[in-house]
Amino acid sequence: MSMQLPDHENTFQHKIDVEIKVEPKDWMPEAYRKTLVRQISQHAHSEIVGMLPEGNWISRAPSLKRKAILIAKVQDEAGHGLYLYSACETLGTTREETINDLHSAKAKYSSIFNYPTLTWADMGAVGWLVDGAAILNQVMLCRTSYGPYARAMVRICKEESFHQRQGFDILLTLSRGTAVQKEMCQDAINRWWWPSLMMFGPKDSESTNTDQSMKWKIKRKTNDELRQQFVDMCAEQVRILNMILPDKDLKWNATTQHYDFGEIEWNEFWNVVKGNGPCNKQRLEARRKAHEEGEWVREAAAAYAEKRKTKPQTPKGALAAA
Amino acid sequence: MFNSNSSITNSQFQIPDSLINYTLHLADNTLILAQQNSAWCGHGPILEQDIAITNISLDLLGQARNFYQYAAQLINEFKAHSPKERAGGEATEDTLAYLRDNREYKNCLLTEQENGDWAKTILRQFLFSNYQYLLYEKLQYGEDEQLRAIAEKALKEVIYHLKWSSEWVIRLGDGTHESHQRISNAVIELWPYVDELFINADYESALIANNIAVDGGSIKKSWLQGTEEIFSEAMLSVPQNVFSQKGGKQGIHTEQLGYILAEMQFLQRAYPDSVW
Numbered sequence: 001m002s003m004q005l006p007d008h009e010n011t012f013q014h015k016i017d018v019e020i021k022v023e024p025k026d027w028m029p030e031a032y033r034k035t036l037v038r039q040i041s042q043h044a045h046s047e048i049v050g051m052l053p054e055g056n057w058i059s060r061a062p063s064l065k066r067k068a069i070l071i072a073k074v075q076d077e078a079g080h081g082l083y084l085y086s087a088c089e090t091l092g093t094t095r096e097e098t099i100n101d102l103h104s105a106k107a108k109y110s111s112i113f114n115y116p117t118l119t120w121a122d123m124g125a126v127g128w129l130v131d132g133a134a135i136l137n138q139v140m141l142c143r144t145s146y147g148p149y150a151r152a153m154v155r156i157c158k159e160e161s162f163h164q165r166q167g168f169d170i171l172l173t174l175s176r177g178t179a180v181q182k183e184m185c186q187d188a189i190n191r192w193w194w195p196s197l198m199m200f201g202p203k204d205s206e207s208t209n210t211d212q213s214m215k216w217k218i219k220r221k222t223n224d225e226l227r228q229q230f231v232d233m234c235a236e237q238v239r240i241l242n243m244i245l246p247d248k249d250l251k252w253n254a255t256t257q258h259y260d261f262g263e264i265e266w267n268e269f270w271n272v273v274k275g276n277g278p279c280n281k282q283r284l285e286a287r288r289k290a291h292e293e294g295e296w297v298r299e300a301a302a303a304y305a306e307k308r309k310t311k312p313q314t315p316k317g318a319l320a321a322a
Numbered sequence: 323m324f325n326s327n328s329s330i331t332n333s334q335f336q337i338p339d340s341l342i343n344y345t346l347h348l349a350d351n352t353l354i355l356a357q358q359n360s361a362w363c364g365h366g367p368i369l370e371q372d373i374a375i376t377n378i379s380l381d382l383l384g385q386a387r388n389f390y391q392y393a394a395q396l397i398n399e400f401k402a403h404s405p406k407e408r409a410g411g412e413a414t415e416d417t418l419a420y421l422r423d424n425r426e427y428k429n430c431l432l433t434e435q436e437n438g439d440w441a442k443t444i445l446r447q448f449l450f451s452n453y454q455y456l457l458y459e460k461l462q463y464g465e466d467e468q469l470r471a472i473a474e475k476a477l478k479e480v481i482y483h484l485k486w487s488s489e490w491v492i493r494l495g496d497g498t499h500e501s502h503q504r505i506s507n508a509v510i511e512l513w514p515y516v517d518e519l520f521i522n523a524d525y526e527s528a529l530i531a532n533n534i535a536v537d538g539g540s541i542k543k544s545w546l547q548g549t550e551e552i553f554s555e556a557m558l559s560v561p562q563n564v565f566s567q568k569g570g571k572q573g574i575h576t577e578q579l580g581y582i583l584a585e586m587q588f589l590q591r592a593y594p595d596s597v598w
Contacts, residue, residue, distance in 0.1 A: 048364075048369070051363065051364035052364050055363050055364035055365075058360050058361075058363055059357060059360065059361060059585050059586060060585060060586065060588050060589060061589075062420075062589035062590055062596075062598035063416045063420075063590075063598045064353075064383065064386065064387050064390070064415050064416060064419055065387075066598055067360075067383060068380060068383050068384065068387070071360055071363060071376060071379060071380050071383065072380060074363050074364060074376070075363065075373055075376045075377065075380065078363075078364075078369055078372050078373045078376070079373060081369060082369055082370070082373075085369075120589055120598070170598075173597060173598060174598075176597075177596055177597055177598075178593070178595075178596050180593060180596075181593070181596055286364075286365065289365075290364070290365040290366065290367070293367065293439070293440075294366065294367025294368060294440070295367075296498070296500050296501060296504070297367035297368065297371075297440045297494075297501070298367060298368060299497070299498050299500070299501070300493060300494050300497025300498045300500070300501030301368070301493055301497065303497045303498045303501075304492075304493040304494075304496055304497040307496065
């Protein structure tokens with residue numbers, strides 16, 4: 001046995017080096033499994049908690065078309081949560097365990113969802129910036145070394161690009177609207193810009209997980225690389241909106257062929273991570289409440305399923321007619 | 323999306339108004355129920371069911387849009403034929419959904435009832451889907467081409483809604499003691515709003531002879547039979563001698579609708595004449 005362990009690890013690393021996906025039944029280092037469970041569950045929770053700030057505007061969407069698009073989008077996020085909880089289950093962690101970790105605040109989710117959605121323009125800014133930032137991360141993850149995670153990401157990315165476009169379209173419409181709408185648009189960009197940059201996580205020099213994750217090809221780009229890519233993309237797109245990004249240091253650097261940008265308020269970032277963001281409490285409470293109030297429903301479904309095992313029946317009446 | 327060969331140009335003169343009102347009634351039913359159901363999005367008891375109820379909301383919203391677009395087309399054509407009738411801008415699906423007030427809404431009272439707990443939402447959906455199923459099944463053979471087309475398309479969705487909600491009524495009725503209690507309470511709370519579904523408003527009566535609208539009375543028996551069968555599997559009983567509340571079809575609503583509209587219409591009201 002003692003001889004096998006390094007062999008296992010060599011085979012594992014070799015597989016990663018030659019770009020063969022790791023599958024659920026393959027041997028993997030415990031730390032690899034743990035890192036994945038942490039990352040995938042965090043990602044799943046972000047999808048589920050992320051339904052709340054946008055769900056907040058479903059009832060008030062300003063046109064039937066926007067309402068339909070927004071409902072479909074938030075529903076997609078629930079679906080993404082499902083794929084990701086399933087990916088977690090392939091690593092031996094049940095959905096129940098994963099969800100309990102969220103409710104006990106042991107597991108994290110993306111801090112961006114601890115910011116409030118105050119106006120309709122926030123639906124645009126969240127789509128354009130938040131989904132935009134998420135996509136860069138997710139496109140990278142389509143090539144992540146763990147098979148089920150990579151495959152979930154391929155499906156998710158297809159839908160996310162639609163999310164980002166609908167967000168941009170909301171802002172574009174506002175940017176061509178009345179003076180008040182233009183103001184609403186710029187205000188939302190001002191509030192969401194910096195938190196979106198924070199979504200990529202701490203600077204590479206401060207990131208504890210990056211090195212190992214790169215070696216295992218869980219991640220393929222560093223936080224700072226992805227952040228730069230995002231800034232370069234948005235700095236161009238914001239011109240189409242005739243709006244500005246709220247950063248006086250933002251400018252094109254001909255030498256690096258990238259946009260330079262200002263210093264992020266890392267204090268704010270760490271505060272929100274620690275639970276002091278404007279909506280941390282409300283988001284978690286909303287999730288716990290849904291879960292607690294749904295308990296009797298889950299119990300009823302389980303009790304009914306148990307009874308059916310012993311007395312199978314075919315449905316009649318309206319159900320059969322349908 | 324609709325062809326202009328509608329019944330408005332070749333029917334009796336009183337038809338357009340009734341047809342407009344009937345179409346708005348069908349639209350309002352689906353929009354208000356969609357709006358109510360969508361409040362579950364992100365708050366459902368089980369992730370899969372969160373997705374399911376949201377999906378139903380989305381289907382109903384799609385139906386509402388089809389009906390509103392048709393109503394808008396009818397209104398605009400009607401206005402073109404009688405310029406003094408209604409001044410003002412062109413009707414669209416959004417002006418109809420967002421700029422009519424409480425008294426102009428024609429949805430049945432059942433659809434505007436509060437979500438309550440999961441049992442009440444499920445039961446409201448079941449009672450309404452069972453009705454909608456029978457309604458659309460007839461409407462798809464009606465004389466109005468557009469209503470026929472919308473009903474035919476929507477029927478496929480409604481069949482799924484009915485199946486899903488029936489299964490849940492049974493599951494809750496025959497689940498635990500608590501779930502049985504909760505769904506029984508929902509029956510008591512919602513039953514007073516059932517009768518209204520089958521009582522024809524004047525605009526329905528005006529269209530029934532031409533086979534444009536479905537006669538509510540003609541589907542009541544099948545509805546009750548279907549409901550009783552599901553209730554019997556769910557070990558629920560159909561309440562007897564319940565006093566019925568009505569008025570929604572004529573624009574006399576419960577107080578609840580005012581709040582639904584205030585929330586739904588907020589942006590359009592706060593920032594008039596804006597494009598979103």
